[in-house]
Amino acid sequence: MGLSWQQGPLSAGAIGHFLTPEPLPQRLLFAERLRRRMRVKFNDTWIADSEDVIVLHEPGRYPVAYFPREDIEQHALAASGKVTRHKDLGDTAWYTVRAGDRSTERAAWEFTALPEHAAGLQGRIAFAWRAMDAFYEEDERILGHAADPYHRIDIRNTSRTLEVRLGDTVVARSEHPVVLFESGFAPRWYVPRADIDETQLRPVEGQTFCPYKGLCDYFDIGDARRAAWSYGNAYREVDRIGDMVSFEPDQVEVTLDGKRLEPEPGQRVMPHGVDRGLDVDELRTR
Known part of the structure; x- marks a missing residue:
């Protein structure tokens, strides 16, 4: 995250490049x-x-x-x-x-x-x-790791239309999703529960933890495993996405203003487990 994780400037999968006449070393610390x-x-x-x-x-x-x-x-x-x-x-x-x-x-x-x-x-x-x-x-x-001063999250409202389908089934359609921009990641689109057919979401066991957003719950959609996720008790810094749902574009069809979203390379997230001795209830109320 930040400088060296995911697609940050010092990571192996950086999406930008330094404007220098000579190539930099493959690894910069x-x-x-x-x-x-x-x-x-x-x-x-x-x-x-x-x-x-x-x-x-x-x-x-x-x-x-x-x-x-x-x-x-x-x-x-x-x-x-x-x-x-x-x-x-x-x-x-x-x-x-x-x-x-x-x-x-x-x-x-x-x-x-x-x-x-x-x-x-x-x-x-x-x-x-x-x-x-x-x-x-x-x-x-x-929690999670030493604080990264270069990690940033911005959340923006939008009036763009986001639709989620699995085959012929419309799982979600919203004209007011929010988009979360996080250092090193492609934008993530979150949909209000009112715009989702929640009968299509099947909660699954197993949570992951983000040091910046909190505990994450997952949902299967039909045969698509862990195709959606939600931070039901998002940290106060990102509470605008609290209990909203985001969908994985490599598991279900997600379109934005009619254009299909494609998963970006290098964007698979490495789940972060809960720290030693940390009660899950403490995470929820942080």
């Missing part, structure tokens, strides 16, 4: 100070607390936060002896994270043989997001 206080909790203990976090944007990965060693609890890390190699940043040493009577192996890492151009990451530790109990900015829990 970008690091910058977060400029926010960030904390990490493990086994009910604050094991990291820093106002000097660096966020690394790496192609095809969510942003990762790196903490100065001096801002990490002294006894929270134990060297595991495991070393791997990062294709751009060299040797990577792995740590067991521990607090009280609990420990998790390979839950943190550090680059130990950085090239000179990446020296800003020297002496910094990153924590595996799912291995920790929680990450916070100030006193607010951050």
Whole structure:
């Protein structure tokens, strides 16, 4: 998302290009100070607390936060002896994270043989997001991954006509859908429930989680699996799409002003699971 995910400018599937006379390297990494206080909790203990976090944007990965060693609890890390190699940043040493009577192996890492151009990451530790109990900015829990300052969502009303069909069946028809523009993604069109034949929607088990929109529910339409989705309790920042429904154009026929929408390459979404120890009700009421 943002810089390095989906079709962002540093991703492998970027839809734009840099206006330079010479081609850029196939992989570009970008690091910058977060400029926010960030904390990490493990086994009910604050094991990291820093106002000097660096966020690394790496192609095809969510942003990762790196903490100065001096801002990490002294006894929270134990060297595991495991070393791997990062294709751009060299040797990577792995740590067991521990607090009280609990420990998790390979839950943190550090680059130990950085090239000179990446020296800003020297002496910094990153924590595996799912291995920790929680990450916070100030006193607010951050979900999914480190905050990406380059990720943006805009929602716009439109008077264009959107129609959804499965074969000869009209599933939805609306003259006032809303369109959601999200960094790195093609526009997504959402339809009010009043404009949908809800007898065609069959709820299915299994939800995914978006750090920016909340929990997502899915629907089958006829034989089309997970052909529609909805954020029934969308976060307040995007509550305009709350309980509206969007349709997958590679599963059903979606037309906008009579022109069929085609799925764009590189737009399949990698589902994001719920963070460790996070109650689903907490997600709904965030």
